Amino acid sequence: MDMPIATPHTATPLTDQFGRTITYLRLSVTDRCDLRCRYCMAEDMVFLPKTDVLTLEEMLELSDAFIARGVNRIRLTGGEPLVRKNIMWLIEALGERVKSGNLQEITLTTNGTQLPKMAGDLYRAGVRRINVSLDTLDAKRFQDISRRDKLETVLAGIDAAKQAGLRVKINTVAMRHFNEAEIPELVHWATTKDFDITLIETMPLGDIEGAREDSYLPLTAVKSNLEQRFDLTTSGHRTGGPARYFAINGSHSKLGLITPLTNNFCDGCNRVRVTCTGRIYMCLGQDDHIDLRAALRSEDKHANLNECLDKSMGLKPRGHDFAMSNGQMVGKVNRHMSQTGG
Numbered sequence: 001m002d003m004p005i006a007t008p009h010t011a012t013p014l015t016d017q018f019g020r021t022i023t024y025l026r027l028s029v030t031d032r033c034d035l036r037c038r039y040c041m042a043e044d045m046v047f048l049p050k051t052d053v054l055t056l057e058e059m060l061e062l063s064d065a066f067i068a069r070g071v072n073r074i075r076l077t078g079g080e081p082l083v084r085k086n087i088m089w090l091i092e093a094l095g096e097r098v099k100s101g102n103l104q105e106i107t108l109t110t111n112g113t114q115l116p117k118m119a120g121d122l123y124r125a126g127v128r129r130i131n132v133s134l135d136t137l138d139a140k141r142f143q144d145i146s147r148r149d150k151l152e153t154v155l156a157g158i159d160a161a162k163q164a165g166l167r168v169k170i171n172t173v174a175m176r177h178f179n180e181a182e183i184p185e186l187v188h189w190a191t192t193k194d195f196d197i198t199l200i201e202t203m204p205l206g207d208i209e210g211a212r213e214d215s216y217l218p219l220t221a222v223k224s225n226l227e228q229r230f231d232l233t234t235s236g237h238r239t240g241g242p243a244r245y246f247a248i249n250g251s252h253s254k255l256g257l258i259t260p261l262t263n264n265f266c267d268g269c270n271r272v273r274v275t276c277t278g279r280i281y282m283c284l285g286q287d288d289h290i291d292l293r294a295a296l297r298s299e300d301k302h303a304n305l306n307e308c309l310d311k312s313m314g315l316k317p318r319g320h321d322f323a324m325s326n327g328q329m330v331g332k333v334n335r336h337m338s339q340t341g342g
């Protein structure tokens, strides 16, 4: 495949009705995955027909349209981004945009299963940081939560990433009755590897087996528990994302907390999400979206895409409505996280 060259910044920035400027795109490159994490997917997920999914060339064109409007960081996600066929082509093309200064960063969120074979290629393409999702260090528990026996592969992948020179941040969904007791050990493990680790409250996205409330674990309680073992101080570190960070004194690692249910974080939101079919969602927790695929496939695609992007800014809501109310999770949306892109 030929690699088109990025267009330089030409147009006005993407600013929403609340004055927030969008500089960060999370692009889901596939809804498919080689794991089936219980909080994310049903075992018998029905995936999208491949004909509905944007080609990699279309994803690059779309990325360039966002870059031209001031987006300076792109995170590839999914589903599992590294199981998309030929994904390195897109990553290399975006890496070129970084090298030429059109983009500050290309990064990805991955479950780590493909890292043993792909970590070196990612580094060579210009990726410098990745997030790896890991909820447990126990093989049986890993199989239980992800419905696949792949802990060893993931740990080998994490080591391969470090070896290749990638900075790794671990993402852990905190779950009552599942990894609650193991969280201090996971944090300790991250410090021994010099990784930052971010804990995430489970969010009501899509239907899963069982009630989400059963595994909901507020991070306020987790933090108090961690303070018994670790010396945590508030860190000024911000990524423009939802996490609040704490230095883990005595280590090089930081602890991040993403608390959509106990502490809404939407005021400084700088991001939008695009699904692998080209729908732009302005908020993970709301249903408003616009179809960019039709614009992308139209004759006057540049004008039509820009019109859609302008329109999307008018639809970006103030925030999500996830909350706990009388022991029930409210603000639910019907899409799974794997659909919108985590």
Ligand code: SAM
Pocket: 033, 039, 040, 077, 078, 079, 080, 081, 109, 110, 111, 131, 132, 133, 171, 172, 173, 200, 201, 202, 203, 204, 205, 337, 338, 341, 342
């Ligand atoms: N497959 C990749 C991975 O697991 O890192 C990328 C996609 S995954 C949807 C992105 C992140 O979303 C993961 O860290 C996962 O743990 C998280 N996630 C999925 N469903 C969630 C939910 N309902 N609540 C909170 N986090 C969720």
Ligand code: SF4
Pocket: 033, 034, 035, 036, 037, 040, 041, 078, 079, 080, 111, 133, 338
């Ligand atoms: Fe796959 Fe990531 Fe969802 Fe797990 S969280 S099922 S690895 S997309």
